[in-house]
Amino acid sequence: MKKLSFAEAVESCLMQKMAEDHSVFIMGEDVQMMRLNILARFGKNRVINTPISEAAFTGAAIAAAMSGLRPVVEVMLVDFIGVAADSFLNNASKLFDFSGGKWNAPVVYRCACGGGYGDGGQHEQSLWGWLAHIPGISVVVPSNPIDAGGLLYAAIEHDHPVFFLEHKLLAQNWLEYMGIGGRSTVQFDVPEDGAWGEVPKKWTPIPLGKLNVVREGKDITLISVGVGVHRCVEAASKLEEVSISAEILDLRSISPLDIENILQSVRKTGAVIIVDEDYKEFGLSGEIAAILAENQIEFKYGRVCTEKTIPFNRESEDETLPNVARIIHMVKKVVS
């Protein structure tokens, strides 16, 4: 084991995979400069710079994957997937079904996501629930270095399209890039345990669709992903002071969902709160309510989500994104 940052973990896993498997390559805007170490080691043929043409290169990656390669395509921020949505809506997600199960596309779309550093509503979205609405694609959101590497490994090995989302408050390179810019005058609420952590010397896959019980508890289940998990941890330790014992589930993948373990936890606690940095309506928080309800579980329920366009103003932004105070408030409301 060694201690790496989230960004380093992702990079080291990618490097390992690229060394192991020549069919793995990366493609995207600015990847040669942004992934300088990978470029230096693997050369331009495997680190392909693209024009700002997301629709074309995300689509191309699908065909490349169909022909036996394993592209890891960077779309920078998940917000930018809007110009390329057709490629996951009508192409990557449907190919396997359309072909009668005879052809598949093992493509990984890697995007930074999430807010909390003052970049405004077109650069801080999460959108994992939006992506996951479309059948045929997986959506992965790691919350710490070891998960990031292990899940990326599994994503690259997966035989179908996977979105791999890296929260900018965890991925130091992105935060430095988009938020800090070399300044010592700004500070962000970076979860230490998410941005840094022990990782194995050699990466092995963490299977998609397996949640992680971050903390055991008996009064309420807090379900989240990415940075939200760390907000839950902070909330949970404060709730302990008022004798509320919270269990925390880190979903790790939004699609597929680890239904079994969600049910098990909420059966135990009887109460659940979804902490979701993606938009509230028609998303993850609802899906979990539906799963619980259709499995005839009795549960108290609350959700702490992003309910509107993320405002630029830093205070409003912090209020809009799920935060510890809102989680605590909601827990108290729900368990009382």
Place this chain on the structure above:
Amino acid sequence: MKKLSFAEAVESCLMQKMAEDHSVFIMGEDVQMMRLNILARFGKNRVINTPISEAAFTGAAIAAAMSGLRPVVEVMLVDFIGVAADSFLNNASKLFDFSGGKWNAPVVYRCACGGGYGDGGQHEQSLWGWLAHIPGISVVVPSNPIDAGGLLYAAIEHDHPVFFLEHKLLAQNWLEYMGIGGRSTVQFDVPEDGAWGEVPKKWTPIPLGKLNVVREGKDITLISVGVGVHRCVEAASKLEEVSISAEILDLRSISPLDIENILQSVRKTGAVIIVDEDYKEFGLSGEIAAILAENQIEFKYGRVCTEKTIPFNRESEDETLPNVARIIHMVKKVVS
């Protein structure tokens, strides 16, 4: 009152609105030929044919709306919005918030949606829940001629972006176009009461966000939109035979949702089934579960949705889309 088809109702409302308000115009691929009557009456300047450039013209419509016009933009099938998703994800939906509430875009996106006529998985999606996930846009899905006209009227008068979705099994022009093609050798399960109906001589708006209680009942609430509503009606009359009394809510608009009246109905019946032709996960069915749960209602729950890419094979397609048998099956499962 006079009897019109769904398609005629939409057209007559649009004509009335265009006659009343010179700022209303229509734009899209093939609109001159597809809306021949409107073209004949209002001329080419108000019925604008576009190239197959959805990203550009949906984006342009936003600016046109910002400058005081009221465009009704046709995107043919909602499936095609994939190539233009940025315009609703990052532009139309966010403008009002970004501008601090100082600027708005009254644009209507009109799309055909839905399946049941054998056109395959890239042409039969519903996607209303997908659209509604993004804060800042409304999504309207009429189930019959009178609602279609009244809701379109309201959509055009609305000061913010609205998606207006017309199900192809209801809109005869679309069904003729995409499914029948002049043949007498094919038949589809067209809901009579959805495709034809009495409409007022002069259109007035039906406010967005008000559901319609299509049928009162006491044992279970069936919630749906579009063609699904008619499937529910058929299921309900069969359920009556086994003494199950179903209440049916036609949401009419997915966003905003008429939360109050949903709560009221489920409070009464204690059981709810969402019949949703859009994809099951991370969508409408989940959102309603969440709303009920966060309002501390005790409810039994089931959902009948599209769970995967819509297959081309007609029988599989009918099994994949919500149908009467599946609704009845689910109702029995839930109320038992």
Place this chain on the structure above:
Amino acid sequence: MKKKDKKIDIAFYSKMYQLMYRSRKFEEIVMQLWHEGTIFGEMHMSVGEEAIHASIIKNLEDGDAIAVDHRGTAPFFMRGIDPISLLLEFIGHKDGLCSGQGGHMHLFSREHNMTSSGIVGATGSTAMGFALSHKYKNNKNIAVALFGEGAINQGMLLESFNMTSALELPVLFVCKDNNWAITTQSDSVTGGVLLDRAQGFGIAGEKINGLDFQESFSRIGYAIKTIRKTGKPYFIHATCVHREGHFLGDQLIALHRTTGKILGDLVGSLTKSLFKLKGGLVGERGESLGHILKIMTSSKHQLKSSVDPLVIAKKMLKNQGADVLSVEKKADQEIDQILKQTLQIIQGGNQL
């Protein structure tokens, strides 16, 4: 030398004609099944495009990829995909090419590196992805993107023009130009000249008469050789017609084939709209009607036999003394057989 060439040509072009003719006959079965209601949904034919497809297929090698748009029948049939599995796919049968899951707009053959898509413009990026893969693997294969002139205004296709050019990827872009996109005359919504447009992205190209199988074969052959040599994209702007209109049941085409009934209905309804109280100025209204009638009549052009690539090919071959009749006869029998076998399978109750 010249003589010998000629001789080879006749034998070769007879084969090419055979391919085109077989494809046409095959599509006639498709039409029949569609009209009978055995095939559901939309059905876009390749009828009128045969010279282009045959020219591409005859110039390709194993491993080359083709990304096909919504007009997949001819390219898939000509490439040698089992025709019965194609028909079964159109019908939605479990033994179809894609197990009945895709239908005619979503045909895929992994073995042949062939894909299709019902989303206009999607073929550009798909072909680019195959080309990228060829280059990555350092082989000499190419990829073909098929699309109509309407698709050339779709952003993702334009993006792939640029990207294949800048990254030097071996893609043959084939624009099949019938100047119609459903009911829109594409030149009314398209700026500039298509060859210039390709050139503006740094892509060399040429315009060809896609109704003429000799010209098509030789120019597309040249294009493909050039791509294999340079590794760069090439643009072919090929004129064509769609003798069945946009899709089966196309009203514009029906208009010309039936005896005025549809037109009568239409004019009645239009006249009503024209005289509604509020609306455009009277002048504008008259202009609209003229505009509509002009659109309607101009689609008729596509039906003339003088623009049928098969008629053109046949004439040339006959002039050269080729035995076209026996070619046709053999093909008729083959296609007949395909239909029979297909019907047997369907009636065998094997449906999904």
Place this chain on the structure above:
Amino acid sequence: MKKKDKKIDIAFYSKMYQLMYRSRKFEEIVMQLWHEGTIFGEMHMSVGEEAIHASIIKNLEDGDAIAVDHRGTAPFFMRGIDPISLLLEFIGHKDGLCSGQGGHMHLFSREHNMTSSGIVGATGSTAMGFALSHKYKNNKNIAVALFGEGAINQGMLLESFNMTSALELPVLFVCKDNNWAITTQSDSVTGGVLLDRAQGFGIAGEKINGLDFQESFSRIGYAIKTIRKTGKPYFIHATCVHREGHFLGDQLIALHRTTGKILGDLVGSLTKSLFKLKGGLVGERGESLGHILKIMTSSKHQLKSSVDPLVIAKKMLKNQGADVLSVEKKADQEIDQILKQTLQIIQGGNQL
């Protein structure tokens, strides 16, 4: 006549210089506030683009629209939007132009028909929508789309090239070409010649030196007059530089301004990667390093004072005997005042 022209020119160009200089000074405040951490997130400057923006603004009329990309400061400032409200918006203050909700990438002024977007390529369709509206209302206004050379490969922008051309909509497309899109040299991912590309969509255009305010003013003036006359789009390909790099804190720029520290760190890490066991061939690896170093050094060009549009303008005016100093002094005072007032408002505790 000639003499008189010259005279008018000096007075006029002094004003133009004043506008550019004020904008530069204003952006210097922005930099300061950003470095102090008062402004959060990214901050893309217009520094180096001033001649282009001033030329556009000076040629526009009331009612003309501008769709601005992520470099909004100069265009919004120069158009006459209250500078304090701009600063407050960058800070996220409730009295900002957009009540602190948008930030520097999402500036909107209904009064001035000005929008912006952080999505690359979005300005094409936005400008087109305004132009459509102008045409619909039958007025003589135009719309301007501002974007970088990187954006010119974005599908929706390309689509709007075509559509404005085909539908004859009065849009001025201004491509500000510094040949950098973040860390990518755009000519390495762009096919063909940009003017040809516009021409391929049927749009006339020209390439100008966007560092030279005289040339920019006169050519952009010509373009706008042409658009007003013809109602058709026009394309301006203007070279420029970004003296602050892609955004504040840009490491490529920092590289050149600091004394090797960053480069040292980087080379250390790179060298490690280079000698990892598995990976590219040794030749390829060396090539990669060379490639990286080339990229790094070539960005330096933007920092030379000889490519600063203000330096160029000032030199010309001085040669012509203009009193540049008093222009600058006045501007300095004004901008000073703006900063003071802004700080007062912030410290007034009025923050949202």
